[in-house]
Amino acid sequence: MEAKYDFEKKFRKQILQCSRCGFCQAVCPVYGATLRPGLNARGKMLLLKEVMDGNLPLDDQLTESLFQCTTCASCFENCPSGVQVPDIIKQARKDMVNVGSCHPAFEGMHKVLQKHTNIYAEDEPEDFERERNQKAAYVYFIGCVGSYREDEATLETLELLDKLRVEFTLIDEVCCSGVLEDVGYEIIPNLARKNMDLIFDTGASTVITGCPYCFRTFNNKPQYSEMKEKGVKVVHITQFLQDFDFSVRTDKRVTYHDPCDLGRHCGIYEEPRNTIRKIASDFVEMPDNRENALCCGAGGGVRGAFAKNSIAMARRRLEQAEEVGAEIVLTECNSCVHNLGNAKLRKQKFKIYNTTQFINQLMEEEND
Amino acid sequence: MEEKLVKAIVDIVGEDHFTRNIIDLVSYACDASEHCNRPVCAVFTETTEQVADLMKLANREDIPVTPRGAGTGLSGMAVPIRGGIILDLSRMNKILKISIEDRLAVVQPGVIYADLEKALTPEGFFFPPDPASGKVSTLGGNVATNAGGLKGAKYGTTRDYVLGLQVVLPDGRIMRTGSKAMKSVSGYDLTRLFVGSEGTLGVVTEITFKINPKPTKTSTALATFDNLEDVGKAINQIMHSGIIPSALEILGRETLAAINQNTDLNLPEVDAMLLVETDGYTQEETAYQIEKVIRIFEANHPQEVKQAKTEAEVKDLWAARKSAYAVLSRIENSSVLEDVTVPMTHITELLKGIQDISRKHDIQIATFGHAGDGNLHPQILYDGYDPIQVEKKENAIKDLFELAIGLDGTLTGEHGIGLSKAPFMTLEHDPVAMNVMRTLKRTFDPNNILNPGKMALEG
Numbered sequence: 001m002e003a004k005y006d007f008e009k010k011f012r013k014q015i016l017q018c019s020r021c022g023f024c025q026a027v028c029p030v031y032g033a034t035l036r037p038g039l040n041a042r043g044k045m046l047l048l049k050e051v052m053d054g055n056l057p058l059d060d061q062l063t064e065s066l067f068q069c070t071t072c073a074s075c076f077e078n079c080p081s082g083v084q085v086p087d088i089i090k091q092a093r094k095d096m097v098n099v100g101s102c103h104p105a106f107e108g109m110h111k112v113l114q115k116h117t118n119i120y121a122e123d124e125p126e127d128f129e130r131e132r133n134q135k136a137a138y139v140y141f142i143g144c145v146g147s148y149r150e151d152e153a154t155l156e157t158l159e160l161l162d163k164l165r166v167e168f169t170l171i172d173e174v175c176c177s178g179v180l181e182d183v184g185y186e187i188i189p190n191l192a193r194k195n196m197d198l199i200f201d202t203g204a205s206t207v208i209t210g211c212p213y214c215f216r217t218f219n220n221k222p223q224y225s226e227m228k229e230k231g232v233k234v235v236h237i238t239q240f241l242q243d244f245d246f247s248v249r250t251d252k253r254v255t256y257h258d259p260c261d262l263g264r265h266c267g268i269y270e271e272p273r274n275t276i277r278k279i280a281s282d283f284v285e286m287p288d289n290r291e292n293a294l295c296c297g298a299g300g301g302v303r304g305a306f307a308k309n310s311i312a313m314a315r316r317r318l319e320q321a322e323e324v325g326a327e328i329v330l331t332e333c334n335s336c337v338h339n340l341g342n343a344k345l346r347k348q349k350f351k352i353y354n355t356t357q358f359i360n361q362l363m364e365e366e367n368d
Numbered sequence: 369m370e371e372k373l374v375k376a377i378v379d380i381v382g383e384d385h386f387t388r389n390i391i392d393l394v395s396y397a398c399d400a401s402e403h404c405n406r407p408v409c410a411v412f413t414e415t416t417e418q419v420a421d422l423m424k425l426a427n428r429e430d431i432p433v434t435p436r437g438a439g440t441g442l443s444g445m446a447v448p449i450r451g452g453i454i455l456d457l458s459r460m461n462k463i464l465k466i467s468i469e470d471r472l473a474v475v476q477p478g479v480i481y482a483d484l485e486k487a488l489t490p491e492g493f494f495f496p497p498d499p500a501s502g503k504v505s506t507l508g509g510n511v512a513t514n515a516g517g518l519k520g521a522k523y524g525t526t527r528d529y530v531l532g533l534q535v536v537l538p539d540g541r542i543m544r545t546g547s548k549a550m551k552s553v554s555g556y557d558l559t560r561l562f563v564g565s566e567g568t569l570g571v572v573t574e575i576t577f578k579i580n581p582k583p584t585k586t587s588t589a590l591a592t593f594d595n596l597e598d599v600g601k602a603i604n605q606i607m608h609s610g611i612i613p614s615a616l617e618i619l620g621r622e623t624l625a626a627i628n629q630n631t632d633l634n635l636p637e638v639d640a641m642l643l644v645e646t647d648g649y650t651q652e653e654t655a656y657q658i659e660k661v662i663r664i665f666e667a668n669h670p671q672e673v674k675q676a677k678t679e680a681e682v683k684d685l686w687a688a689r690k691s692a693y694a695v696l697s698r699i700e701n702s703s704v705l706e707d708v709t710v711p712m713t714h715i716t717e718l719l720k721g722i723q724d725i726s727r728k729h730d731i732q733i734a735t736f737g738h739a740g741d742g743n744l745h746p747q748i749l750y751d752g753y754d755p756i757q758v759e760k761k762e763n764a765i766k767d768l769f770e771l772a773i774g775l776d777g778t779l780t781g782e783h784g785i786g787l788s789k790a791p792f793m794t795l796e797h798d799p800v801a802m803n804v805m806r807t808l809k810r811t812f813d814p815n816n817i818l819n820p821g822k823m824a825l826e827g
Contacts (some may be wrong), residue, residue: 367395
């Protein structure tokens with residue numbers, strides 16, 4: 001039987017390799033929040049197998065499962081059979097979009113990015129009161145969430161870079177549009193072109209990203225391969241910061257939340273911890289950390305499309321921060337900061353920051 | 369399903385706890401076996417009373433009900449083969465009581481094995497069966513299947529730890545069995561009747577487990593052999609030695625090769641590797657035991673004998689053992705994991721017989737398992753889309769069961785009968801025993817609504 005969809009052409013063997021052991025159920029954040037086995041990786045693989053076997057049409061009925069995945073890759077990390085679930089889901093979403101079945105939130109995001117320069121359709125770019133597009137050694141690339149939703153955190157990150165005397169510039173950045181690849185669409189070439197042209201014009205040899213997702217997109221997607229060809233290096237700010245000393249310290253109990261895009265997807269676990277150990281004498285790990293970290297629930301478009309469950313996932317993560325008695329929860333992703341912040345209950349007294357933002361605050365206090 | 373029935377079910381469990389969504393039905397169609405069949409609907413109950421009301425309704429209206437935990441079973445016992453209602457118990461997931469002084473824990477059926485483990489660890493206690501799926505399987509499922517695991521040789525299986533149950537019968541009546549006391553010979557042992565009954569007699573809604581103090585020290589060693597006779601002798605001599613290893617595992621050649629393909633462990637690819645763990649409360653105690661086992665290994669012509677020296681080595685070896693099923697699953701698009709069990713003196717014959725069956729039917733069979741209690745896991749690897757291979761697989765299974773029964777063994781040591789082994793029940797059980805089992809089923813469930821179609825109870 002001829003494969004009908006691309007997901008089948010590319011991943012048939014992988015999907016059949018799922019032995020249905022259900023181990024993904026123990027780690028899937030969507031299952032953890034909903035307790036519906038139809039939403040975990042095994043459930044999704046079963047749906048796709050039914051589609052391949054001709055027992056189920058690929059249509060709107062499947063949206064709630066196939067589009068409800070944060071692509072956190074916990075399932076892949078823990079899958080004894082090595083099934084590359086996030087890649088399969090992303091391909092299946094593209095097939096669904098091709099047959100006209102897509103979650104309205106994702107369809108909306110795609111439409112917005114065809115007209116606007118960021119996922120929030122904000123027409124007034126946030127300039128952080130700085131000259132942009134200057135000649136500099138480094139470009140700091142903020143990302144949509146840092147620009148329009150966590151601008152306070154970004155402002156403090158920029159102040160920290162000033163304090164560390166980093167010669168950097170901002171650019172008139174537009175959305176890297178990498179997220180579209182996760183939700184059934186593709187990177188928009190014009191947006192990629194604009195970002196790269198602006199970066200090249202600055203003469204910078206290194207781009208520092210505030211967003212782990214932009215970091216992955218720049219480094220891994222062919223639409224941005226010109227950057228590598230031209231010798232422009234892309235690092236996440238957590239990698240950049242590990243070489244600095246800050247000469248400030250906090251006695252507060254600090255924990256660290258691994259963003260999926262930085263941790264499981266890029267294997268960056270130690271750099272942020274090295275930095276945090278320099279500034280925090282009481283650093284504690286949450287029970288699930290590094291490759292076993294619980295997802296904050298924001299990724300893969302889930303925050304926009306399934307807000308209630310997304311918040312429930314963030315709450316599960318924050319319960320772990322509470323369990324270890326953290327006063328400060330640090331992370332390295334504006335999207336995680338945003339979702340965890342939205343989920344925090346009033347009784348939870350800890351604060352949630354990007355590491356950069358917190359270091360800047362410590363330095364400010366020191367100066368007061 | 370008629371809308372008035374749907375309304376009646378929703379009245380019991382609430383709208384949020386009822387689903388006919390295709391996404392849910394597809395996932396509830398399957399467990400970890402090769403069987404699949406979609407239910408008509410599924411419910412998530414939160415109280416014993418809801419379960420009781422649901423059973424009353426189902427019994428009155430003649431609707432099949434299939435209880436389900438995490439769906440990790442390997443024999444199809446949670447597959448709703450007659451459709452009807454899936455009763456998902458995973459939301460009844462509270463640990464109701466832990467009493468270290470009484471050495472017991474009281475839990476709802478949806479509590480995950482690993483969550484009880486996590487709650488007991490700070491107290492220095494554990495619930496020993498240690499099923500390989502413990503991170504995800506529910507305790508209700510462990511009870512329904514009488515789950516075993518790696519520690520069976522020393523610590524037994526789930527059955528050895530269940531003190532009492534609360535059960536909803538197929539007609540909706542609620543019953544308690546057993547006692548919270550450590551010992552009880554009061555009346556028939558109804559508790560044991562329900563443990564391993566695969567959800568065919570009642571729905572377990574509360575479990576009282578006996579718990580054990582957890583040994584703090586372990587020693588691990590391995591030995592490799594190129595002659596299965598020597599393996600058998602080594603196992604027999606360990607049994608004779610008075611040492612009870614906390615785990616004594618065996619990995620066959622195909623399994624070792626598959627592990628090597630997927631890891632950097634570079635295990636020797638020999639006919640069999642034995643992996644042994646001893647446990648206790650002092651290092652001297654575990655070392656004394658492991659040395660005795662090592663001497664037995666050495667007396668039986670091993671290729672190599674090695675004691676794990678570092679934590680990392682120990683961790684790698686057990687991770688390799690636990691990965692066996694999964695790395696073998698990667699080889700073909702389908703596989704069946706069997707769990708035939710024989711008295712320990714017959715292990716060599718079983719291992720050799722499995723090799724003969726593999727050759728006879730020209731089908732891949734890799735073997736690993738629990739040598740310490742005679743429970744082997746031959747895993748048959750085949751192309752599920754190739755009718756010829758499917759037929760070979762079925763013929764191989766038939767031969768395998770005949771072999772195990774011929775060696776005074778059993779069809780299943782820990783996975784259960786479910787759908788997979790139902791056609792072979794009469795191979796193991798005589799007509800009188802089958803008649804008694806079927807009579808019991810009819811006594812509890814005269815309308816045959818609770819998990820029908822399983823365990824050959826309808827003959």
